[in-house]
Amino acid sequence: xxxxxxxxxxxxxxxxxxxxxxxxxxxxxxxxxxxxxxxxxxxxxxxxxxxxxxxxxxxxxxxxxxxxxxxxxxxxxxxxxxxxxxxxxxxxxxxxxxxxxxxxxxxxxxxxxxxxxxxxxxxxxxxxxxxxxxxxxxxxxxxxxxxxxxxxxxxxxxxxxxxxxxxxxxxxxxxxxxxxxxxxxxxxxxxxxxxxxxxxxxxxxxxxxxxxxxxxxxxxxxxxxxxxxxxxxxxxxxxxxxxxxxxxx
Amino acid sequence: xxxxxxxxxxxxxxxxxxxxxxxxxxxxxxxxxxxxxxxxxxxxxxxxxxxxxxxxxxxxxxxxxxxxxxxxxxxxxxxxxxxxxxxxxxxxxxxxxxxxxxxxxxxxxxxxxxxxxxxxxxxxxxx
Numbered sequence: 001x002x003x004x005x006x007x008x009x010x011x012x013x014x015x016x017x018x019x020x021x022x023x024x025x026x027x028x029x030x031x032x033x034x035x036x037x038x039x040x041x042x043x044x045x046x047x048x049x050x051x052x053x054x055x056x057x058x059x060x061x062x063x064x065x066x067x068x069x070x071x072x073x074x075x076x077x078x079x080x081x082x083x084x085x086x087x088x089x090x091x092x093x094x095x096x097x098x099x100x101x102x103x104x105x106x107x108x109x110x111x112x113x114x115x116x117x118x119x120x121x122x123x124x125x126x127x128x129x130x131x132x133x134x135x136x137x138x139x140x141x142x143x144x145x146x147x148x149x150x151x152x153x154x155x156x157x158x159x160x161x162x163x164x165x166x167x168x169x170x171x172x173x174x175x176x177x178x179x180x181x182x183x184x185x186x187x188x189x190x191x192x193x194x195x196x197x198x199x200x201x202x203x204x205x206x207x208x209x210x211x212x213x214x215x216x217x218x219x220x221x222x223x224x225x226x227x228x229x230x231x232x233x234x235x236x237x238x239x240x241x242x243x244x245x246x247x248x249x
Numbered sequence: 250x251x252x253x254x255x256x257x258x259x260x261x262x263x264x265x266x267x268x269x270x271x272x273x274x275x276x277x278x279x280x281x282x283x284x285x286x287x288x289x290x291x292x293x294x295x296x297x298x299x300x301x302x303x304x305x306x307x308x309x310x311x312x313x314x315x316x317x318x319x320x321x322x323x324x325x326x327x328x329x330x331x332x333x334x335x336x337x338x339x340x341x342x343x344x345x346x347x348x349x350x351x352x353x354x355x356x357x358x359x360x361x362x363x364x365x366x367x368x369x370x371x372x373x374x375x376x
Contacts, residue, residue, distance in 0.1 A: 014277060015266055015357045021258050021280075022352055103250055135251040138287040138352075164287040167346075192335075200320070200335040200343035 028107035032142025036125065042226045045141050047165060048149030049158075050131030053175045053209055056172045057149065057218075058126055059090040060209035064219060069226075070121055071236065073222040074113040074130035076105040081129060091119060092126075104135035107142055124222060133158065137165040145225055151176040152183055153158055156191040163198040169202050171221055178208040252288060255352065256296040260304050263357055269303045272359035275309040283316040283349040289361040290315065318349030 036043045046054050049222065055075070062071055073082040075095040084096030095113040097105060110127060117125075127143060129136040148169035150158045153176060159166040166172065173193060180186060188206065195202040205221060207214025228234060259278075267275055270362065282288050290313055294346040297311055322337035323345045335344040 010273060010360050010362045013270065013272075013361045014357055015270070015359065017262070017354045017357060018268065019262070019354055020352060021255050021262070024258065048339055083266065101250075102254075106254075138251060162348075164285050167285060167350075196334045196336065197332060198335070200345065 018138075021070055021140065022140075024183055025107050028111055029140035029142040032107055032111055033144070035114070036142060036144070036147070037229070039120055039122065040230050041122045041125050042222070042229050043081065043127060043141070043143040044222075044225075045127050045129060045143035045146045046149065047129045047133070047136045047146065048131065048173075048175075049133055049154060050152075052130050052131070052149045052151040052154065054131070054149055055086050056209040057173065057175065057207075058087055058092060058128065060212070060215060061126075061219070061222075062087075062092050064092045064212075069123040071124045071126065072117050072122045073126040073128060074105075074110060074117070075126075076109070077128040078103075078130060086153070091217075099130055103130055103132050104139050105129050105141060106139045110141045123226060133162040133165045137162075137168050144229055145170040147171050147173060149173045149175050150191075152179055152186050156187055156194055159191070159194040159198045166195060166198045168201060171205065174204055174206040176208060176210075177206055178211040250292065250296075252292040253296045255288060256293065256300050258299060259297075259354060260306060263309075264305055266357055267359055270359065272361050274356060274360045275305050276360060277310045277312065277356075277358040278306070278354065279312045279314065281314045281316050281351055281353040281355050283351045284318045285346065285349045286352045288352055291335070292345050305320055313372065314355070316348055316351060319347040320344040321347050 048054050055178055065071060071092045073084070073087045073092050075087060075094060076097045076099050077083055078099055078101070079098040081098065084094040087094040089158070095116045097109050099105065099109070105127065127141055146168045148165055150172065152174065174188070174191065192204060195204060205214050205217045206247060207218055209215070222243060251299060263275055263278060263283065282290055282293070293313070296309070301307055301309070311369050318331065320335055321327060321344065322329070322340065322342050324342045325337055327339060330342050336342070
């Protein structure tokens with residue numbers, strides 16, 4: 001019964017919805033993941049601040065991988081196609097997504113970009129997200145693993161400032177170590193401790209795309225992840241809590 | 250600013266439920282937003298005020314329950330102090346997030362014409 005006008009012909013109904021507001025994106029991400037897994041493609045969501053060295057890492061990865069594995073990339077950028085151009089020049093088939101004002105990639109954008117890549121035969125698909133330590137963290141794209149990059153010039157406290165992003169990381173890459181001689185105050189032990197406050201199972205590779213330091217450990221991690229994906233009977237394990245620890249590296 | 254796209258999803262979800270029940274107006278929405286969801290509540294509220302104009306939510310109240318991040322040991326079930334290393338002090342196991350990463354539309358209160366037969370309804374999740 002309406003208390004205001006007494007019209008008596010309508011009521012307040014409470015609908016218990018209890019649905020995630022990311023459900024539509026998550027559904028599209030699952031679709032992407034099913035296709036990528038069926039093709040045996042290891043998809044990695046590479047995230048990090050603008051300028052932390054994501055594109056340089058992929059260029060260096062392509063150089064060291066030689067013709068051993070087939071790489072491809074999808075790269076998101078607000079306004080340009082420059083990253084995708086750089087990757088193509090490095091020999092990686094790449095699709096650029098210009099997001100305009102959107103600060104992150106979502107599963108729909110990745111799905112559309114996948115149609116512009118070779119349909120089969122990709123071993124490693126790098127999804128280079130928009131440079132941003134906030135928004136990309138909450139959108140599942142259908143990746144198998146999350147890789148978060150932080151360069152040594154960004155300081156040790158990035159994990160504490162951006163816990164949402166680092167919590168989602170399966171691997172953290174601490175990049176640009178060739179600059180360490182110019183950064184006498186940088187403390188790697190403190191960065192590692194901060195990671196352990198936001199990641200239950202922190203894994204980090206310390207590297208420099210320029211000098212090559214740590215690139216071997218990065219490539220070994222990729223090989224291990226690809227092996228896990230393609231292991232007989234592998235259900236595909238993107239939820240880190242369901243995944244047994246990866247030995248070594 | 251992904252809060253803007255989240256509000257657009259919210260509005261279309263509410264619109265869908267309201268239309269399905271022939272609602273005349275939406276009175277109240279309840280959301281649950283976790284501390285580790287990556288959503289900034291102030292930005293969400295700004296986006297809400299901007300986008301709800303001329304929608305079914307124009308006159309609706311938005312209630313947001315903030316859910317704190319709770320980590321615990323999956324073996325000992327002991328809860329970890331906030332800001333601590335995410336490893337159980339007793340057995341050394343990696344901590345598990347119990348709650349705090351959700352972005353959930355919990356409840357919609359709407360005004361339905363001639364709905365004397367229904368007072369409360371539950372919908373299946375992710376339909």
